[in-house]
Amino acid sequence: MTDHKNIAVLTTKGVFFENMPISYVFRHADDGMWEFRENKDKVQDSEIRVVSLEEVINRDKTIREILDLPLGYYAFRIDCESQWEIKPIQTELLK
Numbered sequence: 001m002t003d004h005k006n007i008a009v010l011t012t013k014g015v016f017f018e019n020m021p022i023s024y025v026f027r028h029a030d031d032g033m034w035e036f037r038e039n040k041d042k043v044q045d046s047e048i049r050v051v052s053l054e055e056v057i058n059r060d061k062t063i064r065e066i067l068d069l070p071l072g073y074y075a076f077r078i079d080c081e082s083q084w085e086i087k088p089i090q091t092e093l094l095k
Helices: 013-017 053-059 061-066
Strands: 008-012 024-027 034-037 048-052 073-076 085-088
Touching: 008 013, 008 053, 013 048, 013 053, 034 053, 048 053, 053 061
Parallel strands: 008 034
Antiparallel strands: 008 048, 024 034, 024 073, 073 085
16 A cells, blocks of 8 residues: 655645645656646646645545556546546646
8 A cells, every 4th residue: 555645746726725626637757746736727836836645635535546547647527526537648738
């Protein structure tokens, strides 16, 4: 079992402090970093926060459904009631 407390992930101030729903989850191919966003819009550096994966899971239990997300893929959903869809990351999504 993985210790989610010790896995650092990226998220936004909107997700973490304003409780905005997570709609996009990226798993970067180059370093395996997780990124949790409320939308796919470009995120300014000042908006990014580093937290533990455990903190994200505590906020949104459905993240457990995609913990096997492969490197270089992302998961997205229309709203919190929708199922996660998984696709390869396209470079333009991260710009």
